[in-house]
Amino acid sequence: MTVSLTIDNVTADYGTTRVLEDLSLHVAEGELVSLLGASGCGKTTTLRLVAGFLQPVAGSIRLGDRDLTRLPPHARNIGLVFQTYALFPHLTVRANVEFGLKQRGVGGSDRRRRAADMIDRVGLQGLADRYPANLSGGQRQRVALARALVIDPPLLMFDEPLSNLDARLRVDMRVEIRRLQQANGTTALYVTHDQEEAFSISDRVAIMNAGRIMQLDRPEVLYSCPANAFVADFVGFENMIPMRAVLESGDAVRARMADGTMLMLPKDRFTVPAQDFLLAARPEGLEVALEERPDGIPARLGLRTYLGRGYQYQCSTPAGEITAHGPLTQPYEPGMTAHLVPRPEQCCLLPAEPA
C-alpha cells in the first residue's frame, strides 16, 4: 500500500509566534523527501503537523485521498521514528515492536510472528527479550525502526533519527533506513540538519528557512544549481560577490564589482541571469593564478592552511575577504598577488535579491 503525502498551504503557530507560513509539499508514492535546515527552520514542526501533535491554523494534510487534518494522532496510521527513539522503557524489545500491532487488535500468534520477523529484518536476532536500557544506541535505533515498520504504515516519518549515534554508525544506519524504505516502497518524510545525510538518503530534499521551503529538488540539482543565495550558502558556496553586468562584447560579458573593478565572464562558460547578480563560488571554484588574468579577481594572498587535498588561502580582494583553494603541488607564500579565476562547474550566477 503506497500513497502520496500532500501538504497544502499549511500555516502553524506556536502560541503567538508563526512557525510555518503557507507551506506546501508533495511527497510522491514510494518517495523519500528530506526536510533540511538549521534548528528553528520549521522542519520538525512540519513533521509534528503531519503526525497530528500540532494543529495547523490553516491548510490541509492528506495521505492519498484521506484527509488527516482533523484526525487525532492515534488514528493517522503513520510510522514515526523519534530522535530520542522514545522506546517504552518498561517493555522488552518484543513488546515494544508488538505495541502498535496490539493497538490494531492483531491476535496473539500472528502478532508474535510479525514482530519476530521484523526483529530479524532489522538485525536484532536474539535480543527480543532485552529491555531498552540494556541495548546500545544503534540497537535502540533498530528497535525504533522495527516498531515503526511493523505496523506497515503508508507513511514513515523520521525526526533526526541518527543524531544520537556516532559517526560510523550514522552512515551504516542511514544505508539501512534507505534499504528498508525502498524494499517496502513506503513513502517517507525525513527531518535532519545534516546535509550529507539528507543528500545521501533522499530522492528529493527541501531546504527550509524561517518556516518556508527555500528550494525543493533532487540533491544533485541543489548541490550544483542552487536557486537563491540562501541555498547557495547552505550547500557550500562560501563566497558571494555582488556584480552588475555593464557591457556585452563578443564572447564575454564584462561585469563590475562594487568598488569598480571589472571582471570578464566568458559567455561559453557563464550565463548571466540578470543585470544585477551574485557570483557564488565554492573555495575550490576559484583557481589561484599568479599571472594577470582579465577573467580573474585581483587578490592578495593571506593566511594559508593545509587541507590535505590542497591549500586554502584567505585572500583580500576588492570584493572583501574571499576563500580560495590552490594546488597541492605549489604552496604560495602569503603576501603574493594573484588572480582568482572562477571555474564554472564550482560557481554559479544568481539573480541579485532585493535587499
Added chain:
Amino acid sequence: MRPRTHPLLLAFAGLVFVFLLGPLVIILGAALSDTSFLTFPPRGLTLHWFANVFQVEAFKRTMLTSFLLAIGGTALSMTIGIPAAYALARYRIVLPRALANLFVLPILIPEIVMGFSLMKSLAIGWGMPIVASLLIGHALLVLPYCVRVVGASLNAFDFSIEEAAVSLGCPRWRAFFIVVLPNVKPGIIAGFILAFITSLNDVSVSIFLTGPGVSTLPIQLLAHMEQFFDPTIASVSVLLMFVTVAVMAVVERTLGLTFLTK
C-alpha cells in the same frame, strides 16, 4: 498541544485544593473572630487574639525556645552534614555505599521511636540536660535534609572547577570555601530552611525530650488545646503559617518550589 483534561477530573482536583486550603483559611478566620470561642466565618474582626498570644507567658517562652532550637539544631546538623555530603559526592568510590543510607536513617526510624529512645538513653541514662538532648534530637531529625539537599547540589557540581582552583595555587581547604561553597549556596539555603521548618514543627521527638521548664511551641500548643479552646491557638497557628510563607519564599528564590516535586 496538550490533550485536554477531562472536566470531571478538573472539578475533582479543584475540590482537592479546596480541601487542602480550606481548613487553613478557617483557622485564619477563627483567629480574627471577635468571639471568645472558635468560629467560622468570623463574627466581627479583631486582632485581639494575636495580642493575647504575647500575653501568655508559656507561648512567649516556648516560641523563643522553638526558634532557637530550630536554628541551633539545624546549624549543628549543617556543620557536620555539609562535610559528610561533600565527602559522599567527592569521594563516592572510597566510602562504603551504606554510609549514604546511614545519614537518612533518621527518616527511616519512626520519629516517635527515636524520641522515646533518646529520652531513655540521653536524658535518663546519660543524664544529659534537657536542652542538650533536645538539640541533639533535632540535629538528628534534620540531618537527612542537610545531607540530601546539599548533596543534590554537590552532585550537580563539577569538581574539576575545584581542581582548577587548586592547580592555580589555592590550598584545598580554601578552595572549598571560595569555590565549592558559593556554587552550592542555593542547596545550603534551601536545605537549611527545610530543616528549620521540620525542626520548628516537630512533635514526635520533642514530646519525649521536653521537660520541666523547657518546652517547644508545638508541644505547648498541644497541651493548651487539651485544656482551652479559644482563638489564641488559632492566632499562634496563623503566626506559624506566616513562617511557612516566609520559608516558601526562600525556597522559591533558591532552588524553586518545583525542587520539592523531585
Added chain:
Amino acid sequence: MSSRLRAWLLATPATLLVLVFLVLPVLATLATTFGDPKGPFAPYAAFFTSKFRMAVLWRTMEVAVTTTLISLVVGFATAWVVARAPRRIKSIMIIAAVFPLLTGVVVRSFAWLVILGKNGILNDALLRIGAISEPLSMLYTQGAVVVAMVYLFVPLMVLTLVGVLEAIPQDLTEAAASLGATPSATFRQVILPMAVPGLIVGAVLVFTGSFTSYATPQLLGGERQMMMGTFLYQRAMVMFDWVGASTIAAVMVVVTLATVLAMSHLARRLNPVAG
C-alpha cells in the same frame, strides 16, 4: 593526605552523630525488650496475646492502609491535573500543595478539631441548614483520624506524583499515539506502568508516616482511638512501663522497615528499567 583518609575525616562527625545518638539508643530500646526476667520473648508474648494491644495494632494498620489508599487515588488524580496544567496555573497549584505540607502537623490537626468538634464548624453549618437537629459527635472516631491523616498526606503524595508524571517523557506518549494507541490505551499501557515505582514510593511514605504518627491520633482520636504512636507515649510517660513501650517501639520499627524493604523490592521487580 590520601583521599580515603580525607573522605573519612569529613564524614566522621556525621557518622558518629548517627551511630552514638541514634543507632545506639534505638538498639538499647530494642535490647530492653529481650532483657525481661520472665524470658527473652515474654514482652512479645504479652503484646501479641493482649486483645487490647492487638486491637491498637490492627486499628493503626487499618487507619494507615485506608489513608494510603485514599491518598493514592486522590493524589494521583490531582497530580495528573497539576502535571498537565499550563505553567502558571501549575505553579499556583504546587504552591497550594506545598503550603499545607510545610505547615506543622499540630496546626493542621487543630484545623480538623475546629471543623469536626461538637460545637465545630461542620456541626454548626449542618444545624443551621437543618440537616441535623442534634450536633453529631465526629471527634474521637476512626473516621476523624482518617480524614485528618488524608489531609496530612495528600500534599506529599501530590508532589511526589507530579514529579513522577513529569519524568515520563512526552516522546513516549507521542510514540504510543503514533502507533495507534488511544489516549486511554496510552494511559493504561504506558503512563500507569511507568508511574508504578513512583506510586509505590508515595504509598510507602504515606503508610509509614500514618502508621507512626502521634499528634493527629492524639488530638482527633484521643483515648478511644488509641494508635501505636499514642499508645507508645501513654505506656512510657503515663504508665512508666518501659518494657511495654519498648515492645511497641520494636513492633513499629519492624513494621516500618519491613514495609520499606518489601516495597522497594517490589518497585525494583516492577521496574526493569533501573536494572
